Amino acid sequence: MKWSILLLYFVLFITSIACILLGQRQIGPRGLFIMLAGLSGLLFLLKKYNQQFQ
Numbered sequence: 617m618k619w620s621i622l623l624l625y626f627v628l629f630i631t632s633i634a635c636i637l638l639g640q641r642q643i644g645p646r647g648l649f650i651m652l653a654g655l656s657g658l659l660f661l662l663k664k665y666n667q668q669f670q
Contacts, residue, residue: 625661632657
């Protein structure tokens with residue numbers, strides 16, 4: 617169970633980084649929204665990580 621959640625978080629991390637990198641290549645609003653989607657994924661992972669320490 618724990619490994620499956622960890623794997624899901626890892627896939628989300630890789631996907632978020634890929635969205636940010638691919639969004640930088642596109643000029644215009646579409647690239648911006650792709651980068652924002654990647655940023656929201658990273659912020660979600662950061663929030664989940666920080667919940668352990670509160």
